[in-house]
Structure formats: C-alpha cells, structure tokens
Amino acid sequence: MTQLNALDSELAQELGDFSEDDLDVVFTPKECRTLQPSLPEEGAELDPHVRDCVRTYIRDWLIQAAPNHLNVLSRVSGRTTLTSSDFDLRSLQPDPRLENLLRHVSAENFERQNEEARRTNRPTELFALYPNIDEEDAVEIRPVPECPKEHLGNRILVKLQALKFDIEIEPLFACIALYDIKERKKISENFHCDLNSEQFKGFLRSHTPCIDSSSQARSAVFSVTYSSPDIYLVIEKVLQQGEIGDCAEPYMVLKESEGGKNKEKIEKLKTQAESFCQRLGRYRMPFAWASISLTSFFNSSTLEREVLEAENFNGKGSPGDRRTMTLQTRRLSERSLNSEDVYAMSNFKTTTLTVNTFLKQEGDRLSDEDLFKFLADYKRSSSLQRRVKSIPGFLKLEISPASEGLSCCLSPELLQVKPFPENRSRPQKEILEFPIREVYVPHTVYR
Incomplete structure (x- = not known):
C-alpha cells in the first residue's frame, strides 16, 4: 500500500x-x-x-x-450447505444453539470475564473458532479476468507474386482493399504494392530519391472480424498518363508478341510514358480493377446452426433444460464478439489464385459507392458481365491463413512486430481493419 x-x-x-x-x-x-x-x-x-x-x-x-483464501460460506456440522440455487429455506436445518446464551450473569462477573479475555490473545483465538474452509463448499468462485489485449480478427495473408499485361510501357502499382458488398462498406485500409521492374522504377527515380523498406512489401495481412458471403478483395492498378479511356486503349488492342508495327507503337508509348513520369511521376490515377470473392475462406454456418437449434429448443423440455439451453444461446451470442470462435476460417491450405481479365475503370465511376453498386450488379447480372470492357492481363497471388508468429511484419503504424529479424529487407504489412460493427474491447495501443 x-x-x-x-x-x-x-x-x-x-x-x-x-x-x-x-x-x-x-x-x-x-x-x-x-x-x-x-x-x-x-x-x-x-x-x-x-x-x-x-x-x-x-x-x-x-x-x-484476489487473496489466496476464498471468502465463501462453509458447511457447518449437521447443516445443509446454502447455495445460490437453493430456494426452499424450509428444508434447511436451524443453527445450533449457543450454550449459556440466556444465562443470567451479574455485571461484576461480566466485567471480570472481559478483563481476563483481554489479557489473552483473543483475536487469534477468536478467528480460530471458525472452521477451516473447504473449497468444495464454495458458493461462488470468481475467476481472475485476463489482461486486455489488442483485438485481432480472422487474419489472412495475401502475397502478390506477379502483375503483367500484354504490353509493358510504364510503371503500374497494385492497390488492394477489402469491401463488404452486403453492408456497403470498405472494411480495410489500402495496401499499395510495387511490382515494377528496375527499368520502370528508374522512370520515377527523380521523384523517389530515397525508398523506405516498408514500401518494398509485397505481402499483406488482412483482418476480418465479422464475415459475410459478400466480402471482396478489390485490386486496382494505378498509373499516371492522360485520360482513363486513352490509357486503357493500347492495353486492349496491342500485344508485344505480335511484333512488326505493334513494336514501334509500343516503343513510342514507352517513350511518352517516361516523359510523363519525369514531369508528373508523383501523381497516380485509376486504371483498371478486378475482384476476388473470399466466400470460400470463411465459414460461419456452423455457429449459426448452433444458435438456431438452441433458440428453437427454448420453448420445449423441462424448466431446467430450458434454462440450460437459454444459457447456451447467450454464450453463443457472446461468442459472436470473438472472431476466433465465430467466423472461423474454413480448413483450407495455401491457395494460389490467378486473374486473367481486368475490368476497365470508368472515368465517371471512381467513388466507393459506385464500386459497391457495380459489384452487386456485376455479381447477379450475366448480361452486365458481357457488356463490361475488359483488359487482358495476368495477376498471380497467394492467399493463406496468417499465423500468430508471423516474422518480419509491420503493424498498421509501420512498427516492427515481434519477431522481426534484422537481415530481411522485404517486410510484410498488417492492414488496419474497419469492422462493420463495433468490437467491444478496450483499446490497448495508441493509434
């Protein structure tokens, strides 16, 4: 103290x-x-x-x-233990009578007995009269709560391995984010990834004289607390050059493999792109995008079935059974706040995905609201899928569960997460989550 x-x-x-x-x-x-x-x-x-x-x-x-001992009611010899579930007080045995409680004692004798008692070690003897406590007779045992810790939802590791188009004329930058179409919300920050060759990185050298190691990351850890069947991983390529329609046209009609006049046009476009990069290399603009559904990576059907069965049972059975099932339903509801129990990831191994077609970005549809509407319409309308102009390309990425002890990882604040080896130059980034509903846990880090 x-x-x-x-x-x-x-x-x-x-x-x-x-x-x-x-x-x-x-x-x-x-x-x-x-x-x-x-x-x-x-x-x-x-x-x-x-x-x-x-x-x-x-x-x-x-x-x-908590102290080492338990402050609980104990069983007195010959008396039934009183617990929180006992409501019939008439069945309990009365306390044994105290001897000589009603015996008449004169004031002089009473004072003398008290004086003698004060000379003895009365406090120690007084508590010694109480019988030893048996833990089995405890009315209530309160577990010590765990210390608060940082909340982490279901975590997936996304590794970008390759990004190419039929022609290579300028630097391209991948931008990845998670969107929940059902809730019409963006649920993660953007992850920017540079997959350009050293030749195209040289186009921007005058604007990036110093490159931080954090910008070299090609792997991102996304966190998802509340899963839904409509979560999409949106990949947007960003480049710098002219109008969006003019930028996309060469990628849809030219191929380096055809040679001839196409080769001359491609070299001319590359020269123009280098000039644009030297003048306006610090700016970016939308170009095209692709979506990947993460439905197969999350499975919440098991918990939903357990909650439904518990709710249906509450109206049946004995009162004790109904109390038990009600308690189970409440516990299942409480588990909905724990991403590790509820939206458990399916038993999947590392999966490699490839994307061969990208959708051309429209100049008048650049907001998140436009993207939500387009994804919903694109998902349910086959005619829209045929009308949308596409750009041929190749994207290869790897998706896997993110382990707890992931090494060489940076937090959303770009702080080094334990363990972080010193001899590795390309880190992995944790991307900040925007949960669709409030997560009721205390904040434990400054952000």
Missing part, C-alpha cells in the same frame, strides 16, 4: 477501506506486440490531458489480485 500511495493517491484512497490482508496489488508488465510501443511523434506538443492518456497505453497493468 505504501508503493500505491506514492504512485496514485486517488486510487489508494478508494482502496483504503480494505485491510492489507484482504487485497493484493500487483504490477504486471503490459504485453507489447511491437519492438517499440506506438507513441506520438517526438517533439509533438500535446495537451496535458492527452499526454496522460497516451501514457496509459505503455503503463504496466495494476491488478487487484
């Missing part, structure tokens, strides 16, 4: 009513996933209140640990 008073006098005042043997205060180191905690930039001026709030993210946990 002395250490607690020095640390936080206000909290110590609230705990002052407890004696030292009733409450144990323990400092537990806070677990940090990254090598360095997430903090504001150095030199940033913060309001004193904000500065104190930030400190809570790196301060050790202060736990009110």
Whole structure:
C-alpha cells in the first residue's frame, strides 16, 4: 500500500477501506506486440490531458489480485450447505444453539470475564473458532479476468507474386482493399504494392530519391472480424498518363508478341510514358480493377446452426433444460464478439489464385459507392458481365491463413512486430481493419 500511495493517491484512497490482508496489488508488465510501443511523434506538443492518456497505453497493468483464501460460506456440522440455487429455506436445518446464551450473569462477573479475555490473545483465538474452509463448499468462485489485449480478427495473408499485361510501357502499382458488398462498406485500409521492374522504377527515380523498406512489401495481412458471403478483395492498378479511356486503349488492342508495327507503337508509348513520369511521376490515377470473392475462406454456418437449434429448443423440455439451453444461446451470442470462435476460417491450405481479365475503370465511376453498386450488379447480372470492357492481363497471388508468429511484419503504424529479424529487407504489412460493427474491447495501443 505504501508503493500505491506514492504512485496514485486517488486510487489508494478508494482502496483504503480494505485491510492489507484482504487485497493484493500487483504490477504486471503490459504485453507489447511491437519492438517499440506506438507513441506520438517526438517533439509533438500535446495537451496535458492527452499526454496522460497516451501514457496509459505503455503503463504496466495494476491488478487487484484476489487473496489466496476464498471468502465463501462453509458447511457447518449437521447443516445443509446454502447455495445460490437453493430456494426452499424450509428444508434447511436451524443453527445450533449457543450454550449459556440466556444465562443470567451479574455485571461484576461480566466485567471480570472481559478483563481476563483481554489479557489473552483473543483475536487469534477468536478467528480460530471458525472452521477451516473447504473449497468444495464454495458458493461462488470468481475467476481472475485476463489482461486486455489488442483485438485481432480472422487474419489472412495475401502475397502478390506477379502483375503483367500484354504490353509493358510504364510503371503500374497494385492497390488492394477489402469491401463488404452486403453492408456497403470498405472494411480495410489500402495496401499499395510495387511490382515494377528496375527499368520502370528508374522512370520515377527523380521523384523517389530515397525508398523506405516498408514500401518494398509485397505481402499483406488482412483482418476480418465479422464475415459475410459478400466480402471482396478489390485490386486496382494505378498509373499516371492522360485520360482513363486513352490509357486503357493500347492495353486492349496491342500485344508485344505480335511484333512488326505493334513494336514501334509500343516503343513510342514507352517513350511518352517516361516523359510523363519525369514531369508528373508523383501523381497516380485509376486504371483498371478486378475482384476476388473470399466466400470460400470463411465459414460461419456452423455457429449459426448452433444458435438456431438452441433458440428453437427454448420453448420445449423441462424448466431446467430450458434454462440450460437459454444459457447456451447467450454464450453463443457472446461468442459472436470473438472472431476466433465465430467466423472461423474454413480448413483450407495455401491457395494460389490467378486473374486473367481486368475490368476497365470508368472515368465517371471512381467513388466507393459506385464500386459497391457495380459489384452487386456485376455479381447477379450475366448480361452486365458481357457488356463490361475488359483488359487482358495476368495477376498471380497467394492467399493463406496468417499465423500468430508471423516474422518480419509491420503493424498498421509501420512498427516492427515481434519477431522481426534484422537481415530481411522485404517486410510484410498488417492492414488496419474497419469492422462493420463495433468490437467491444478496450483499446490497448495508441493509434
């Protein structure tokens, strides 16, 4: 308690009513996933209140640990144990009578007995009269809750391995994000990936004199807490050159393999692209996109069936059975907040996917709302699929479950996640999730 008073006098005042043997205060180191905690930039001026709030993210946990013994009701010899499920008080046996409770004692003798009792070790003897506690007779055992930790949903690892078109004339940049079409929401940040050759990277050298190692990532870890059958992984290629329609036309009509006049046109387009990159290389623009459904990677049907069976059973059976099934239903509902239990990923192994056709981006449809509408219409309308102009190409990516001990990974704040070896130059990035519904867990890191 002395250490607690020095640390936080206000909290110590609230705990002052407890004696030292009733409450144990323990400092537990806070677990940090990254090598360095997430903090504001150095030199940033913060309001004193904000500065104190930030400190809570790196301060050790202060736990009110339970004492070694259990404060419970115990069984008295010859008496039935009273538990929370006992409602028939008439069946309980009365307490045994205290001997000499009603015997008349004079005031002088009473004072003399008290004086003799004060000379003895009465406190120790007093508590010794109470029988030893048997853990089996405990009315209630409260488990110690776990320390809060950072929430992570179902995690998938996406590796981009190749991105090519029939002609190669300029730098291309892949941009990946998750969209929930049913909820009409974007549920992740963008992951930008550079798959260009050294030749095309040279087109932008004057605009990127220094390249950070984090920009070299070609693998991303996406987190999904609430799954649905309409989650799409949208891949958007971004380039810099003219109007969108003019940019797409050469990719739809030219092929380097045909040679002849096509080769001359391709070289001319490459020269123009190099000139554009030198003047406007820091800007990007939409070009084309493709969608990949992640339905096969998530399976929530098992839990939904369990909840439905429990709800249907609540109106049947004995009262005890109904209470049991109601409790199970409530527990299943509580599990809906735990992504590790509910939206468990299907038993799939590492899967390699290829995309051979990309949809041309329309200049008047660039917002997320346009994308939601188009994906929904494109999914259910075969005639729309035939009308949409496509661009031939080749995209190869690998999708697999992300293990907990993934090495050489960067957090959404670009902090190094443990374990992080020093001799690896191409990291993997964790992409921040935007859950479609609130996740009721405390925030444990500064973001």
